[in-house]
Amino acid sequence: MSEAILSVRDLNVMFSLRGKKLHAIRDISLDVMRGESLAIVGESGSGKSVLVKTFMGLNDANGWVDSGEIIYEGKKLTDFKTEREWLAIRGGEIAMVLQDPMTSLNPLKTVGTQIIEAIELHRPLRGAASRAEMLSLLKDVGIPEPERRSRQYPHEFSGGMRQRVVIAIAVACRPKLLICDEPTTALDVTIQAQILALIRSLKAKYNLTTIYITHDLGVVANVADRIAVMYAGDIVEIGTCDEVFYDPRHPYTWALLSSLPQLGVKGEDLYAIRGTPPNLFGEIKGDAYAPRNPFALKIDFVKRPPLFDVSPTHKARTWLLDPRSPKIEPPPSVKKLSTEGVKGYDAR
């Protein structure tokens, strides 16, 4: 694999809420390789959005990087103090597509104006040149009749079309890294498939590196080269797409997979994760997932597991990988996925 475009070292992010400290990101190290497509998966509150917002300096004012560093193309982002420094990164180098296309566009400006704004902010194009660029962008993201549509307002677009506009704005400034934060959660399944295909084709066309954020493991099989599973502000498992789906090692990844209805057996209960995610205000002792983990060992409640290597590309933070731990088999539905795959969705 090529070199890292973005590298995170022992990152800790804290928030101050009502006088208490919340430890949102706990000691994360992660390399995002140039040209790859990385998916970050986790339930709400796992810190996945906070992590990528830290890459762009977009966290709320009550949050700060407590320790660790983020290096993007040789620049140490964690040293940035002023908004001006960040403006050179945001949009031009790293761009973001947010979940809800209803709220991320300005309802008072035409779609064309909003795309031109982004172009002129970051590139030396003006007037007719930026207009031509805007039209070609609209065409790239698959909006028919760009001439006419560019004069319309966001409310005249459907949800899927609006998300296409948001994507056009994101790639307008020719970023190198595109972060998609739940890009399809608010959309229908049919539109979701189209938007994911669009992001993939733009990635190839503009040589983008992409990071997807989602809570739904079902969505990323198609788009991710690598998958990082987050729980309670920590990456508990990371590996290539095939490794995470066909040979998952962390019990939390097992739980996420077996709670998917695609893998369920009709008439039987789906696997549901017990309890609630831990409170990040307090100190977490041992493995954060232990209280909800049916496979938890005694040591899980005492000592935080290190990241064990499963293969050169596959790591998991669970004591189950320690040679001294008992042999525990993953649940049947997870094993079935690697042997038989998902069946019964043949459209022919």
Added chain:
Amino acid sequence: MTPVEDREILLSVRHMDVCFGKRRKRFKAVDDVSFDIYRGETFGVVGESGSGKTTIGRAIIRIHPTSRGEIIFKGQRINGPISRELDRQVTQSIQMIFQDPMASLNERAKVDYIVSEGLYSGDVKYTKAERTEKVNQALMDVGLLPEFASRFPHEFSGGQRQRIGIARALIMEPEFIIADEPISALDVSIRAQVLNLLSRLQKEHGLTYLFISHDLSVMRFVCDRIAVLHKGVMVELAECEQLFAHPLHPYTRALLSAVPMPDPRREKEKTIFVYDPSMHDYSVDKPRWAEMEPGHFVRGNERELDDYRARLAD
């Protein structure tokens, strides 16, 4: 499952139209839709946004007036003008669960009131003690603690709020529940909890569900029969596994091809169908609603139906 003839029809929708707007702005959201729902089953309606699936649910529960056709619940017509007594009865025995648990609970009322509100409107007047007891029972049925009754909705997580919404429906002791995208707004891990809860309640209380969703993977897991709706028109209706084994209508196949699969090998091979309604040429040969195999209906004209028959024969 009991044979088709022996099943009791709980709700029957016949040639229903629902229109919005007047004269030139008139828009037909639901167009000539007919189906039966049997007691004890989960009947799914799937379609993309704007297909009219929510409108069907709301027409049944008398929120939207119908423009044509009839809705028959337990042998009685419940659309159009009905007696006050029947209206009460419908309000009690048909309940709804909504999509977004953040938006569907009154932020300024305590859980106790939210859950028990329906009891105030019925003919039976309950004493305070009876109400409390019913609220406690409903909360326990959905896996919440009775102490939660004195709290406000903002104190709960998304999954717990959805449980409160379900308790609010259960307290009326309904026979029929319309679940309108009950899990779309929830996290994957919480989805499983809510799906399990719905199926447990169905067994314990003998409930019948109308399950509305855009996601066929969820439908396959919960539904007995599925109807596919496109732009207000029903295009296919079949037993769940029949539909997945032999999807006939191109729109059904498009929906099926879009289901995301947690399986990288399958995902890399898969092709996505995009449904283009202009592929149908209905100018001369008009489409009809035809039964292709027992219990499996599809809409198409004669030429298309021949095509579908050939598909089934493979």
